[in-house]
Structure formats: structure tokens, C-alpha cells
Amino acid sequence: MTTSPLTRLAEQLLEKAKILDSYSQSHGIEPLSFERETLADLPLEIENVRKAAIDICQDAKRLAQGPRDLLWELLNQSVDLANFQFIYHYNIPKHVPLVGSISYSELAALTGFDEIFLKRMVRVAMINRIFLETPDGRVAHSGASRILHEEPGAMDTAGFLLEEIFPAAPKLVDALKKYPASGEPNETAFNLAFNTSRSFYKELEATPERSRRFGAAMRWMSRGGRFSNDHIVRGYEWAQVDHANGLVVDVGGGHGSVSIALANSTSKVKFIVQDLPETATHGAKLLPGSLKERVSFMPHDFFGEQPVKGADVYFYRYILHNWSDKYASLILKALIPALRDGSRIVIVECLPDDASMTRWTDKQSYNIDIISMIGWNSVERTSSHWEMLFKSVDSRLEYLGTKAMPGASVALIEARFRSA
Ligand SMILES: C[S@@+](CC[C@H](N)C(=O)[O-])C[C@H]1O[C@@H](n2cnc3c(N)ncnc32)[C@H](O)[C@@H]1O
Numbered sequence: 200m201t202t203s204p205l206t207r208l209a210e211q212l213l214e215k216a217k218i219l220d221s222y223s224q225s226h227g228i229e230p231l232s233f234e235r236e237t238l239a240d241l242p243l244e245i246e247n248v249r250k251a252a253i254d255i256c257q258d259a260k261r262l263a264q265g266p267r268d269l270l271w272e273l274l275n276q277s278v279d280l281a282n283f284q285f286i287y288h289y290n291i292p293k294h295v296p297l298v299g300s301i302s303y304s305e306l307a308a309l310t311g312f313d314e315i316f317l318k319r320m321v322r323v324a325m326i327n328r329i330f331l332e333t334p335d336g337r338v339a340h341s342g343a344s345r346i347l348h349e350e351p352g353a354m355d356t357a358g359f360l361l362e363e364i365f366p367a368a369p370k371l372v373d374a375l376k377k378y379p380a381s382g383e384p385n386e387t388a389f390n391l392a393f394n395t396s397r398s399f400y401k402e403l404e405a406t407p408e409r410s411r412r413f414g415a416a417m418r419w420m421s422r423g424g425r426f427s428n429d430h431i432v433r434g435y436e437w438a439q440v441d442h443a444n445g446l447v448v449d450v451g452g453g454h455g456s457v458s459i460a461l462a463n464s465t466s467k468v469k470f471i472v473q474d475l476p477e478t479a480t481h482g483a484k485l486l487p488g489s490l491k492e493r494v495s496f497m498p499h500d501f502f503g504e505q506p507v508k509g510a511d512v513y514f515y516r517y518i519l520h521n522w523s524d525k526y527a528s529l530i531l532k533a534l535i536p537a538l539r540d541g542s543r544i545v546i547v548e549c550l551p552d553d554a555s556m557t558r559w560t561d562k563q564s565y566n567i568d569i570i571s572m573i574g575w576n577s578v579e580r581t582s583s584h585w586e587m588l589f590k591s592v593d594s595r596l597e598y599l600g601t602k603a604m605p606g607a608s609v610a611l612i613e614a615r616f617r618s619a
Pocket residue numbers: 400417418450451452453454456457473474475478499500501502515516517518
């Protein structure tokens with residue numbers, strides 16, 4: 200009998216699972232479970248095995264589902280997000296004890312919901328492995344709900360995605376009809392959903408709590424895993440600018456999470472973090488005292504001419520993907536008068552492949568591409584798109600290409616200014 204695709208995948212998965220188990224055993228780590236996070240921040244080679252296992256499982260699941268169940272699952276995804284929004288909005292994870300469990304009736308009383316209603320919601324979350332039911336029918340934390348309980352930044356990230364992006368997503372088709380092929384930042388699905396003519400960041404700036412939540416989400420996403428600042432620390436030759444006159448301008452740097460990580464891993468180079476006033480003020484308040492000599496915050500609108508001249512590096516993480524080509528060009532053009540011969544522009548963004556691919560673990564770039572469309576009428580650019588953008592801005596910008604950072608879901612994109 201020939202081996203079926205499903206059996207082949209199952210065999211491949213067994214091989215990967217054994218490698219992960221043996222890594223756990225040899226490092227005294229508990230095996231993977233739904234109760235708690237065990238395999239985090241893995242060495243690259245083991246992380247690649249874990250990713251391969253996820254991709255195999257995803258394909259095996261899709262094969263086992265067959266085309267009808269696959270469609271059914273996709274069509275019901277709004278249920279999971281609506282459920283997750285409920286869990287976030289009423290902060291259900293905080294009411295579940297970190298040790299032990301709580302009955303549905305106690306949880307209902309604490310959260311002010313009817314027990315039957317609450318049970319319906321929590322059980323859907325449990326099927327997604329957010330919370331677990333104990334054998335005696337009580338609610339306990341899973342690894343995922345524990346993170347939501349213990350890490351405020353995880354809740355802020357959930358809040359940004361569930362209360363800014365999720366309500367905007369169903370308006371995408373309406374926005375495409377109302378504003379066909381628009382690259383304007385205030386003609387988006389987000390604008391229709393929130394009934395505002397302000398662009399995303401202007402809208403958030405008008406409500407300090409939404410602006411704070413977004414900044415906190417950015418910080419949380421950078422603290423580990425595929426989006427960790429560590430990739431940026433290791434992925435670029437920062438030593439070449441680490442001298443007494445070295446200067447990095449972190450344009451649209453939010454609360455300064457990248458600059459802080461870079462300042463902690465260098466000794467002399469200084470960082471100026473620029474952002475809109477509300478964000479820059481908040482970032483300055485959060486800055487550890489020990490870094491005040493080398494990291495400073497400056498309110499600056501990046502559509503205005505760059506006031507800091509002749510820096511070594513102008514750094515943009517997750518900035519240009521929020522702007523269509525028309526506006527991304529304007530942002531880069533506002534920088535040109537500040538550049539000296541040899542100044543570099545270093546960008547960090549997701550980098551969808553120029554060629555098509557279907558690996559699930561690489562889907563994050565494509566997810567963020569569609570989120571960029573929903574919130575900003577913008578795009579995650581491929582390598583060839585970046586090259587085109589730089590060429591269109593100024594012929595003195597020499598495109599140096601892109602660089603993958605092993606283990607990261609984002610890449611470096613670099614250009615150098617040649618004055619002659
Ligand atoms: C996706 S966040 C990235 C933040 C930061 N670079 C990071 O990687 O954590 C985009 C940032 O751009 C800032 N921003 C948006 N419009 C801006 C403008 N016109 N001038 C300066 N900053 C702006 C936002 O406030 C936000 O902090």
C-alpha cells in the first residue's frame with residue numbers, strides 16, 4: 200500500500216515531536232502541555248523544529264478536515280474573535296486564580312454575568328485552550344489564559360487587535376467600494392468602523408488610553424519570540440556606530456523599546472526617539488533613569504523635515520508599512536535634507552516573499568499585510584517593492600537590500616545616502 204499524504208505528515212510530525220521531547224528532557228523542561236508555557240525562547244535550531252512541527256500539524260489538520268470542514272472552520276472564525284473580545288473586555292483571566300480553580304458560579308458572580316451565559320462563553324474559549332476545565336468541572340488557567348492574567352502587555356495587545364482591528368475588518372469590502380484603490384490613511388475600513396475622518400494614529404492620539412494601549416502592545420510584541428528586539432540587536436552591525444559621536448534617530452519609535460534594547464547592548468552611541476507628542480511624552484516617562492544620558496525623546500511629525508541632521512542611522516521599525524507608497528515617499532523625502540554622505544536608513548518590517556508560499560508559520564507577514572490594508576490602506580512590501588520605493592524617492596539613495604534575521608518574523612531593509 201502506498202503511504203498517504205496524511206500518514207507521511209504524521210510520520211514527519213513524530214520525528215519532530217521526538218526532537219522536541221528530547222530537548223525538553225535534556226534541559227529538565229516539562230514536556231509541552233496546555234497547562235503552562237514550557238518551550239519558549241528556544242535556540243534557533245530547536246525553534247525551527249517547532250515551526251516545522253506547526254506547519255506539519257496545520258497541513259495534517261487541513262487534510263483530515265477535507266475541503267468542507269476546512270471551509271466551515273474558516274467561516275466560523277468570527278465566533279472565536281467575538282468570544283476572545285468578550286474575554287478581553289471583561290478581563291475574565293484576572294478573575295481566575297493563578298493557583299487552583301474557580302467555579303462557574305463564583306466566576307459569574309465576580310464578573311456580573313448570569314452563570315449559564317458565562318459558561319457558554321468560557322467553554323468556547325476553553326475549546327481554543329484559553330482556560331481549562333478541571334475534572335470536577337471548575338475553571339482553571341491554561342498556559343494562554345495565564346499569560347493574559349500575568350502580563351498586562353498581552354492584554355493590551357489583545358485589546359489593540361480585538362477592539363481596534365477586529366471591528367474594522369468587516370468594513371473592508373465597504374471601504375473598497377466607497378474608496379476604490381485608495382492609498383489615503385483616512386479612507387480605510389478603520390475609518391468606516393469608527394466613523395471618524397482621522398487617520399488611525401491621529402484617532403488614537405485623541406484618546407490617551409487607546410494611545411497608551413497601542414504603545415504597550417508594541418512593547419509587549421517586542422519582548423520575545425519572533426518579534427523580539429533581540430533579533431535587531433544581533434541582526435545589524437551596531438558596533439560600527441557605537442562611538443562617542445554615534446547617533447541613531449528612531450523615527451516613530453513609540454515608547455522607545457528598540458532604542459532601549461540597543462542602548463542596553465552598546466555603550467556610547469546615543470538615541471533620539473521621535474514620535475507624536477502624546478506617545479513621546481509617555482515614552483519619556485517610562486524611560487529607565489540609567490539610560491537618560493543616552494536615550495532621549497523628541498516630539499516630531501515625520502512628514503515634517505527631519506530636524507536631527509547628519510545622524511549615522513535613521514531607523515524605522517513598523518513605520519512605512521502603515522503608509523501607502525504616496526505617503527511612504529513623503530516620509531522618506533522629509534528625511535533627505537538631514538542626510539549626510541554615508542547616513543543609513545535602516546528599516547524593520549515583515550517581508551512577504553516575492554514568490555508565493557503557503558507555510559503557515561510564515562503567514563504572519565501576510566496577516567500584517569491585510570491588517571495594514573484594514574487600518575491604513577497600506578502594504579507590507581516585498582524586496583522588489585522596497586527597491587522601487589527607494590528609487591522613486593531620490594536617486595542618491597543607494598538600496599543595499601534586505602537581510603533576514605534568523606528566527607524573526609521581520610527583516611532588515613537598508614539604504615545608504617550618497618551625496619554625489
Ligand atoms: C506601529 S508603531 C511602531 C512604533 C515603534 N517604531 C516600534 O517599533 O515599537 C507606529 C508609530 O508611528 C507613530 N506615528 C504615527 N504617525 C506619526 C507621525 N506623523 N509622526 C511621528 N510618529 C508617528 C505612532 O505614534 C506609533 O508609535
